[in-house]
Amino acid sequence: MTEQITSSPKPTPTPDVEAGTEAGLVTEAGPGPESASASEPVIAAAAAIPPMPTQPPVVQAGRSSRRVLRAVGRWAAAVVVFAGLGTGAAFGISGMDRTDVPGLATRDDGRWEYPRLALPALPAGAPRPYTDANKAEIHHADLRELLLPAPAGATADKKLTGGWVGVERYLSEYAPEERAELRTTLRDYAVRHIAARGWTMPDGTTSRVYLLRFQSVAFALTYEATEIGDGLTAGVPLAAAPETELDEGWTEDDIVPNTLSKVYAEPKPYGPTQVRQAYVLAGDTLALIVHEKKGGAAAVPFNQTVMLQNQLLG
Structure with a gap:
C-alpha cells in the first residue's frame, strides 16, 4: 500500500516582526537607556557608516566620467554574458537524459531488455x-500467453516459437538414458499441455523456456518432488549438463508468494558450454x-529470466 506523505504547514510569520530583525541585522532603532552601555560599540560602528543614498549619484561630465562609464559598461556586459552562460548550462543539463550526463549514467549490470510484461x-x-476464488491454483489463461517473451536483440528459435510442443521435444532436453522413465512419469501424472519458447542473444547465450500444465496442483507437486526433488542437484540431468549444483547466488526475495523456484548451475570444469537451469512451480x-x-552463462540475465517468468505464472 502506498502511503501519502504530507508535509506539515509552515507557521505564519508574526506581522510585527521587521525584516531586518528576522535576518539577524542591526535595526536603526537604538537600545533603551538601561542597555546603552552594552551597545555603545555597535552604535558607534553604525554611526560611522554613512546612510544609504536614496538617489543615484550625479556624475559630473568630463574625461574621467567617460572612463568610469566605460568601465561600468564593460562590467555590466560581463555580468550579462556570465548570467547567460550559467542559465544555458543549467537548461542544457536539465534537458538531457540521465544517461547523457557524464557521471550520472547507470552502469550496465548485464540485464536484458525485456518488453513490458502484462498478464x-x-x-x-x-x-x-x-486468489480466494481459485483455491485450486489453476491457471485458466492460455499457457502460451504465460510464456516469457524474448528480450530485445534476440534471434528467435525457429523450433520453439512460443507455441505448443510435444512431449518428445521437451524430453530432448534431458540425458538420453533418462527419457524413457520421464516419458512414463509424464503420462502417469497427466501432463495436459507443453508450450515453449527459445532464442539466442548476440553474445551467444541460448535460452529455452518450457511450461508444463498438469491436471491439478497435486500432479504438478508430485512430479516436481519425484523428478527434481529437494536435493543439492537438479534431479534428472539435462543432456548438456551432466552435473549441477545449487546456485548460491540466487535469492527468493522477488518471487511471487506461494510459488517455488529452484536454481542450479553447472559447476567447473564444464564442457564447451555452461548450463544454468531452473524450475518454477506455480500451482x-x-x-x-x-x-x-x-x-x-552469466548469472544476472539468467536470474532475471527466472524472476520474470515466475511473476507471469504468479
Whole structure:
C-alpha cells in the first residue's frame, strides 16, 4: 500500500516582526537607556557608516566620467554574458537524459531488455491463481500467453516459437538414458499441455523456456518432488549438463508468494558450454528455464529470466 506523505504547514510569520530583525541585522532603532552601555560599540560602528543614498549619484561630465562609464559598461556586459552562460548550462543539463550526463549514467549490470510484461486476459468469470476464488491454483489463461517473451536483440528459435510442443521435444532436453522413465512419469501424472519458447542473444547465450500444465496442483507437486526433488542437484540431468549444483547466488526475495523456484548451475570444469537451469512451480504449472553459453552463462540475465517468468505464472 502506498502511503501519502504530507508535509506539515509552515507557521505564519508574526506581522510585527521587521525584516531586518528576522535576518539577524542591526535595526536603526537604538537600545533603551538601561542597555546603552552594552551597545555603545555597535552604535558607534553604525554611526560611522554613512546612510544609504536614496538617489543615484550625479556624475559630473568630463574625461574621467567617460572612463568610469566605460568601465561600468564593460562590467555590466560581463555580468550579462556570465548570467547567460550559467542559465544555458543549467537548461542544457536539465534537458538531457540521465544517461547523457557524464557521471550520472547507470552502469550496465548485464540485464536484458525485456518488453513490458502484462498478464493475459482470462476467460469470462475465470479467476486468477492465488486468489480466494481459485483455491485450486489453476491457471485458466492460455499457457502460451504465460510464456516469457524474448528480450530485445534476440534471434528467435525457429523450433520453439512460443507455441505448443510435444512431449518428445521437451524430453530432448534431458540425458538420453533418462527419457524413457520421464516419458512414463509424464503420462502417469497427466501432463495436459507443453508450450515453449527459445532464442539466442548476440553474445551467444541460448535460452529455452518450457511450461508444463498438469491436471491439478497435486500432479504438478508430485512430479516436481519425484523428478527434481529437494536435493543439492537438479534431479534428472539435462543432456548438456551432466552435473549441477545449487546456485548460491540466487535469492527468493522477488518471487511471487506461494510459488517455488529452484536454481542450479553447472559447476567447473564444464564442457564447451555452461548450463544454468531452473524450475518454477506455480500451482498446476511447472516451468523449466535453461540458459547455455560457451565459456560460461552469466548469472544476472539468467536470474532475471527466472524472476520474470515466475511473476507471469504468479
